[in-house]
Structures are given as C-alpha cells and as structure tokens.
Ligand SMILES: NC(=O)C1=CN([C@@H]2O[C@H](COP(=O)(O)OP(=O)(O)OC[C@H]3O[C@@H](n4cnc5c(N)ncnc54)[C@H](OP(=O)(O)O)[C@@H]3O)[C@@H](O)[C@H]2O)[C@@H](O)CC1
C-alpha cells in the first residue's frame with residue numbers, strides 16, 4: 001500500500017439509517033450551500049486531503065461490510081472530488097486484497113482528486129482517463145460497484161453526456177450491488193430531482209450531512225438504503241434546516257390514553273364531505289379517525305342522497321348539526337369526497353372550528369376563492385392542509401411539474417401563503433409550518449399509490465389531533481405512521497403488493513404505538 005495519510009482518523013463507523021439516535025425533532029437535512037460551507041470550515045482545520053482520505057476510507061469500509069463476499073470491485077470515478085473519494089476507496093479496497101478495476105471519466109482538475117489519483121497509481125492501480133466503460137467480464141452478483149461519478153458538484157441544468165453518460169449506461173446493466181458515494185450520480189441534492197437521469201444505487205453513503213433530495217421526489221428510487229458518515233466534522237448550527245421524519249423522531253409522541261379515559265375525553269372528530277357518489281371518501285376518513293382513537297366520530301354527508309356510513313361506530317350527521325357548542329369542540333376534517341358542495345360550508349368551518357384540516361375538494365374550493373384564503377390566513381388557531389401535487393399546484397397557481405421540481409420550496413410557499421401547516425403528499429411527503437419548521441417523511445412506499453389512501457391520511461391525522469396533540473405533532477406523527485403502516489405491510493409481503501385503503505386502516509391499527 002502506498003504512503004497515503006496514516007490510518008485515516010475518522011471517529012466512528014458510518015451510521016445506518018434509520019437506527020440513529022438523533023435529536024427529538026429529527027436529523028437535520030442540509031442544503032448544498034450549507035454543505036459547501038461545512039466542507040470548507042472542516043478542511044481549514046485539517047491537514048491537506050484529510051477529508052477526502054476519510055471519505056474514501058468510509059466508502060471502502062462500508063463497501064466491504066455491505067458486500068462481504070465480493071471478490072472484485074469496479075469503481076467508476078468522475079473528474080471531480082466525488083471521483084477522488086472513489087479513487088481513495090479503490091486503493092484501500094485493493095490493499096484489503098480485493099481485485100479492483102477503476103474507470104476514470106477524465107483527468108481530475110482539483111488538487112484533492114489529483115492527489116487521490118496519484119496515490120492510486122502509486123499503489124499499482126492502472127487508471128487511465130477516458131475509454132469505454134467496460135465492466136470486468138466476470139463481475140457477479142456478490143461483487144461491488146462504486147458509483148463515484150457525480151456528487152454535490154452536479155450541474156443540475158444539463159443531462160450527463162459523453163463518457164459520464166456511457167458510464168451510467170454501463171451501471172444500468174450490472175448484476176452487482178451499487179454503492180453510491182455521497183449521492184447517486186445525477187440526483188440533485190437539494191430537490192431529489194434528476195439532471196436528466198440518475199444512477200439507481202442499492203446503497204448510498206451520504207458524506208458530511210444528509211441531503212433532502214435523498215428522501216423526496218426521485219430520491220427514494222435512486223438512493224437505496226441510506227448510510228451516513230459525518231467525516232468527524234462538527235455540523236454548522238442551522239435552526240431552520242428541514243428535519244428527517246422517521247421512527248426515532250416520532251417515538252413517544254403518541255396521544256396518551258389515561259386509565260380513566262372516556263369517549264368524551266378523547267375528542268370529537270367531524271368528517272365533512274360525502275357528496276353523492278363520493279360517500280366512500282368520507283367513510284374512509286371517519287374510519288381512520290376511529291382507528292386513530294378519537295372518542296366520537298361524526299360523519300357529515302353534504303348530500304342527503306349520499307349513502308350513510310356503514311360502520312356501526314360512526315354517527316351519521318347533517319351539516320346543520322355542526323354548529324354552536326358542537327363546532328366549538330370539534331376537530332373537523334373537511335373535503336374528502338366533498339364535491340363542489342363543500343365550498344359553501346367552508347366560511348363557517350374556517351371561522352368556527354378550533355382544529356381544521358382541509359383535504360381534496362376543500363383544497364380545490366380554497367384555490368378557487370381568494371376570500372376563503374384570506375379567511376384562513378386570519379384564523380387564530382391552526383389549520384392543516386393535505387394537498388397532493390396537483391392540488392398543491394392549484395393552490396399555488398402553477399403546474400404540477402413546478403411543484404414536483406422543488407417540493408420543499410412548494411410546501412414552504414404554501415405554508416406561508418395560507419398561514420397553515422401543510423403536507424405535500426407523494427413519495428417523500430414534505431411538511432411545513434408557517435413559522436418555518438419543515439420536515440421530510442422517511443416512511444411510506446408505492447403500496448400507498450391507490451385511491452382512498454389520502455382520505456385515510458386526513459382522517460388519521462384528524463383523529464390524532466382530536467386527542468389533544470398540538471397541530472404540528474399530530475401532522476408529523478400522522479404522516480409518519482401512515483407511511484410506517486404501509487412499510488410494515490410491505491415488509492410482510494414484499495414489494496409490488498398494493499395496499500387498499502381499508503387494509504391500510506387495519507395496518508394503522510396494528511402499528512405498535514411506541
Ligand atoms: N462537499 C463535501 O461535503 C465533501 C466533498 N467530498 C466529495 O466531493 C464531492 C463534490 O466534489 P466536486 O465539487 O468536485 O463535484 P463532483 O460531484 O465531483 O462533480 C464535479 C464533476 O462532475 C462533472 N459534472 C457536473 N455536472 C455534470 C453533468 N450534469 N453531467 C456530466 N458531468 C457533470 C464536472 O464536470 P465539468 O462541469 O467540469 O465539465 C466535474 O468533473 C462530494 O459529493 C463528495 O463526494 C468529500 O471528499 C469531502 C466532503
């Protein structure tokens with residue numbers, strides 16, 4: 001082995017997520033500008049190349065742990081520092097006795113990466129820049145591939161072309177597991193979008209900080225299992241950084257149910273919607289509120305011709321019943337299957353309901369009527385909005401593509417514009433409050449992509465909120481546990497199994513409350 005830095009002095013093994021011991025509000029997720037500042041500050045206090053040496057060593061060590069039966073490793077390195085990390089890992093893996101081949105996109109430009117290349121060559125690795133990316137012919141499923149093509153320095157506005165694109169093509173066709181260095185190449189750290197395309201990794205080792213884009217939009221499909229290595233560099237304090245919403249961040253947040261609890265002490269949930277032909281949505285929301293543990297559940301049908309709820313524990317109500325004392329005590333979930341009729345009831349609900357969640361057609365009514373939006377902003381108590389991307393686009397007056405291109409920006413804008421707490425649903429749901437708090441949900445999967453699961457979410461959050469949680473806690477816990485129930489379902493049955501809305505309610509009931 002060459003005379004590189006002496007044994008790299010990283011402090012701890014990379015951390016697997018989500019088994020972390022993070023802060024109660026969730027692990028911080030850092031944007032790329034903060035990561036760049038963090039990197040520069042850390043580098044100032046360390047000998048030359050130390051950060052890259054630590055990063056490469058962490059990649060090598062994790063690679064060996066994840067692919068313990070690998071006999072050979074193929075490292076694809078770009079010309080930037082991401083490639084430099086890959087070159088360090090290549091050298092260390094070779095020193096550990098593995099057969100290592102390296103493909104390098106081009107001669108590196110930065111001092112750190114040039115140093116890593118020189119070290120790799122001195123260790124006897126044949127690394128010539130360019131040339132077609134040819135995987136080793138006998139690369140097998142137990143072997144390891146390291147994606148060190150592009151990291152934080154990705155230019156998001158151009159799709160990879162030339163040699164890097166050819167390397168990505170080669171990565172698409174491999175039998176072996178891919179470990180992405182810092183980010184799956186092509187994934188945009190801040191948004192989870194792709195610069196035209198991105199590598200699909202089996203694992204990603206996120207360096208220094210965790211990036212929001214690993215958890216939302218396309219991130220979940222490309223990052224695989226996410227690991228973290230902070231390189232021993234203390235994180236900058238960023239009060240408004242989005243937080244990762246995962247099991248540890250929700251532990252101990254469930255509503256309490258004292259021994260002497262009775263239905264009157266566990267809150268009144270009113271689910272308002274149920275236009276003709278859409279009564280299933282209101283029933284799903286009401287059943288989810290019941291499963292969440294709310295004391296009394298009232299299902300309000302806006303159209304008397306709509307079918308009454310079929311579950312015997314649900315009380316069927318007319319909209320006129322929701323006023324006076326009843327309204328003043330109510331947690332109201334409005335809009336599931338509401339049709340156009342919900343609009344007429346919103347002024348009274350916005351004015352009178354102390355806890356109000358708007359979903360589906362209530363959101364469409366809100367988007368169409370500036371007076372409702374103004375009334376919502378003037379409310380003195382919390383409101384929650386639960387749009388999917390199309391509803392969010394209507395509320396913001398933009399396209400769904402614009403919402404999805406930067407989900408964090410969209411949800412923050414919604415929270416500001418409507419003075420409400422908002423969850424923008426979809427793969428990696430993002431949450432924001434008007435005071436700047438923000439989170440990305442780590443749970444959930446495509447089993448939820450079926451009609452009615454959003455109605456369940458609305459009723460489930462409402463049912464938790466009705467039991468005395470504050471609005472942000474109810475929203476966080478509701479969104480995370482909704483996804484966690486789908487994860488538990490999928491863990492039992494394997495991926496690809498859809499989860500219908502009624503089964504989802506059962507899965508929510510089965511979820512341990514810890
Ligand atoms: N910061 C940290 O936390 C730490 C950083 N570290 C590591 O450094 C990484 C960041 O390194 P970085 O800044 O050198 O950028 P990087 O990701 O290698 O990309 C630049 C290269 O990609 C190319 N390229 C860009 N866009 C492209 C596109 N669309 N399509 C095709 N090519 C494109 C670009 O080419 P060019 O624009 O010059 O043509 C250039 O060659 C970071 O992710 C982590 O791994 C650790 O060592 C220590 C802690």
Ligand SMILES: Nc1ncnc2c1ncn2[C@@H]1O[C@H](COP(=O)(O)OP(=O)(O)O)[C@@H](O)[C@H]1O
Pocket residue numbers: 360388425426427428429443444445446447448449450451452453454455456457482
């Ligand atoms: N691919 C996915 N990954 C994670 N969650 C998903 C996925 N697809 C859908 N969901 C979740 O399922 C729910 C669907 O809500 P919504 O689109 O309002 O459905 P509906 O209106 O039919 O009830 C949301 O909570 C959303 O976050």
Ligand SMILES: [K+]
Pocket residue numbers: 082147148149150151180181182183184185
């Ligand atoms: K990478």
